[in-house]
Amino acid sequence: MLTNEQRLTLYYWMLLTRSFDETMVAMWKQGRGLGGTFSQRGHEAISVGAAYALEPGDVIAPMHRDLGAYLLRGMTAERIFGNLLGRSGGVSAGRDANLHGMGDLGLQIIGFISHLPHSMAVSLGAAMSFVYRSEARVALTFTGDGASSAGLFHETLNMAAVWNAPWVVIVENNLYAYSTPLEQQMKVPAIAERAASYGMAGVSVDGNEVEAVYAVTSAAVERARCGGGPTLIEARTMRMLGHAIHDGAEYVPRSLLESWEKRDPVMTYRARLLEAGVSDEAVLSEIAERVAAEVAEAVARAEADLLPDPATVEAGVYAEG
Amino acid sequence: MLTNEQRLTLYYWMLLTRSFDETMVAMWKQGRGLGGTFSQRGHEAISVGAAYALEPGDVIAPMHRDLGAYLLRGMTAERIFGNLLGRSGGVSAGRDANLHGMGDLGLQIIGFISHLPHSMAVSLGAAMSFVYRSEARVALTFTGDGASSAGLFHETLNMAAVWNAPWVVIVENNLYAYSTPLEQQMKVPAIAERAASYGMAGVSVDGNEVEAVYAVTSAAVERARCGGGPTLIEARTMRMLGHAIHDGAEYVPRSLLESWEKRDPVMTYRARLLEAGVSDEAVLSEIAERVAAEVAEAVARAEADLLPDPATVEAGVYAEG
């Protein structure tokens, strides 16, 4: 059971994620962005709830809608804005774009690449390094409904099961892969059930309920930590904006968005906290103000940061030492 | 129900396959081979039973243990020996090795490549061409337990289901992928059951029973032909010799081989035919003689055939016209 303080913590991270995202979207509309970017609106409960279930030594390999996981793991909003804006202080120091390349092994975060779903296999390897060294650590990764059609999904699940790896994957089933709806992607869209054919635990969860995501992820992570093997978690949600910033997503029926809007993970959690007496308007407003200030400051610092020195373009291709 | 004549036909093809295979193995032991090659001993019921279920216009994409399918589809033993021996009259005219590259679109056969399991996706494409042209044709392919771990297995099954393709795949589960036993390949070795998670029909069959293989394949092919969609058939058998000709397969327990030896698909079918009064020793011996003569003649012709002219080495990279 979560304490009230933990609940407020979850709320804080979700709100920070949302606020970051809204600020980012607004900046890009104003022409203050660089290249493209991805909104994660609607995915806050998944990235935050799942990342909250990890211990500090666990490894996480987020995908492109998991902003909350980066933040919660200790990657500052400033560094992430810096990445989006190609600044030298950005996570990749201007080398990678938007939410790609945001790895930081000091924070136990593995960076994302476009090619889907490579984080699955790589994070499985991280998990196997824990087995190798008899460490009680777990690796967690995320993937999408779209990415689940790729062969690497199958290869990774199969190996994870055979090797009984301390590994958890969360499939963020947000009903679309870019413009492609589920029924054009798979005939039986019960992704969690696929786990059984690998001999792996599989569970489906409401991806808009942060505590539910936290609960199933915790259970999976702790089972993995104790040698109980991998789990596939399917978290159902909806991508509330376009695929990427330029995409108006006209292909998504408006009614679908409206019905999901009522289930907004941040707003429903806020209402729940009030209803359950976990907190009051004053406290929640104070959090909102804190979050807004943090985001504003992160943006200001990132925008003020320098672009990288072109003389460094060839540095860092190889690790030396 | 099969007529007695059909049963003898099945027997003939199985015996031809076996005889070809035994001759090949003997030749390689005698140093009359070229490069490596694969024995299909033990797989006769699968390749023959499945291929027999097809109409002439159907497409087949065999793998490396499906000699019987090639023969039954009309590829002569001489051309196949020619391929094994790198002769100009071989199927690939000396370009490809052993049972690779034995495609012949005149016989509706798609050639095999080493990289597993590419025949799956390619044969799915053939099936989709039938849908495209509204032809009542079916594509059939084979793959292995080992190959089922590859991502392309998943990608192909998923697309076949989504597209409701007239396509059938037979997984020849012969308990080993090279030296690797099933339990190191997958945690739940019920390959047929994986079909369900794609929304595809799945069925398991005794791969040493030619009539059973024929029956399930026929049913799957006819369902596919009528728009009923794809089927995954798992045919269980045992690889009776090494992975390839050089492999003594010391890693396979002898007792396992002995128990499967009793279930030899050719010998048990022979006994069945006699028992059921389908035929008598005289007829079966006559078939055996015919087969032996055919194989001997094929070998003689292939060995007498010329090696390709080196001046042709650059010809045929591109299709012209």
Next chain:
Amino acid sequence: MGTGSNFGFADGEQTGDSTRELTYIAAISEALREEMRRDPNVLLMGEDIAGDFGGAFKVTKGFEAEFGARRVINTPLAELGFVGAATGMALMGLRPVVEMQFADFISSAFDSIVQFAATAHYRWKGAVPWVIRAPSDGGIRSGPFHSQNPEAWFVHTPGLKVVAPATPADAKGLLLAAIRDDNPVIYFESKPLYRSLKGPVPSGAEALPLGEAAVVRPGRDLSMVTYGAMLHQALAAARRLADEGIDSEVLDLRTLKPLDRPAILATARKTGKVLVVHAANRLAGVGAEVAALVAEEAFEWLDAPVQRLGGLDVPVPFSPPLEDAYRPNAEKIYGAARRLALY
């Protein structure tokens, strides 16, 4: 990830006028549309290409409405599988045109391209008449995974053809040729040219021959050998050099496999000075083959060492100063060409 670029929106080119100008991307759409009307065996496959959406770059917007879902097939995210399926369709005589969402994702289908499709005809006369359309190249702040120029991998691989048009007219004519060719053809289209470049495009459906380079600018003093977006940078550099009295010949390779060896050698022998330019990584790139060819077969004619300009040996970086440092442009070409002319 399909990150946004400003090239993501269609702008409704008009067609029908035989002297009209089209953008580079409209020329691609037009080639596809005309060839689909002409040949019922041509079909399209790829991620998000169907429906009103019409693909990440809208090249096939409206195609499903005209040609139906049978001929405009949205695929799951499974490049290896759907390229393999295209190979099977092609073996059966269809002519699939596969869209990679970005050229960068062609590596996900690599195995199927280089091992199966490329070799089938040599091995057993299995003709594979597909085209893979690959939106390539950078310079538009898209980062390491939406800026790649992977043509060298495929030029090195026997059995493929590789095309890289630099103008709207070539984009159309070479795409028609690629579709009609009986072999697997990888067609690298240039994202930076999509909507920035307009040019005259014949309204007829006439294919240009594969394997023929074009002298886009004749000149005496040195030769620039290039392709794709770099053609326009080379031409800009040539104009600037012309002002200084240096007369550059500019050869647009257009097809990278088969290379037009006679045209390359002709320009090298004519001017005696060759600068090869491409946006792809320079190291062991297509330019190395061109330079080696010139060094081998035009040696006696050379008045200066063959020079190469290309991307650095690093992943394409995202941030503008880094990407600009990574990538050749008119300025750098001008500098290298000038040094070569003065050699």
Next chain:
Amino acid sequence: MGTGSNFGFADGEQTGDSTRELTYIAAISEALREEMRRDPNVLLMGEDIAGDFGGAFKVTKGFEAEFGARRVINTPLAELGFVGAATGMALMGLRPVVEMQFADFISSAFDSIVQFAATAHYRWKGAVPWVIRAPSDGGIRSGPFHSQNPEAWFVHTPGLKVVAPATPADAKGLLLAAIRDDNPVIYFESKPLYRSLKGPVPSGAEALPLGEAAVVRPGRDLSMVTYGAMLHQALAAARRLADEGIDSEVLDLRTLKPLDRPAILATARKTGKVLVVHAANRLAGVGAEVAALVAEEAFEWLDAPVQRLGGLDVPVPFSPPLEDAYRPNAEKIYGAARRLALY
């Protein structure tokens, strides 16, 4: 398919004597064994490498007995996935050595190698210290799928290192270096040399530096630049030329990425005549980079055009007369070098 070749059997090399000769393949086994004893972070992954079987070529026979299943991991048939897993292990500080059953199958893992492993350090300082061992090359009647030399794909790709030893001593010393290197290294071992070549191998576990070519035979009249099995063909050709009074220098590149540019340029400038030889397809191969480099930076020293010999632009054919026509050998090198010397 893992077809048989006569190189498929171990022959129990003796070890322990510091002046002993080992076969090329025994040197590889020894490097792995010694490094696993030395560094507990080194582990092996691949198809069929464990147990008494010890891999298609028996390189790791007996390893599971010594090091346990934890460090000698049999994988399912899933190259893309297990290379990805190796990348994850490497990011966590382990040093996986992955065996491809044949180099030909490296294309099945291509995406993971060129997109993830090769770029992680440039993008976010993720060091990926793995090695992929890839049994490559042909000449042994193994057909198009067991004879490939795919090094050019990887040399062109930023972020990788590529090694191709030609002698037992280099096989050992460079494998040790590859394992200790903090970057992803692709180690192309030569199947035709596995058991046909013996040579002295130091018994100590001393790594040779990556990126350094070796002048294997000094000479005055022309330079042969080569690597892998072709080194021995070049040396044979050089001996024959020596009988005719033509003195060849033979440079073994040993590492293909990073290329030893100074060594290449030094030999080119010394002899003024360069012949580049490799078994891989010639077109846009590594030899093109070498030739282009020489043409660019040793131009003033050249007395003849840089020549290249390599595989033809076709898949490696199976049948002996075809494979022999496809592939360079001592005879062809002799002919080309002689023409060059007489130029």
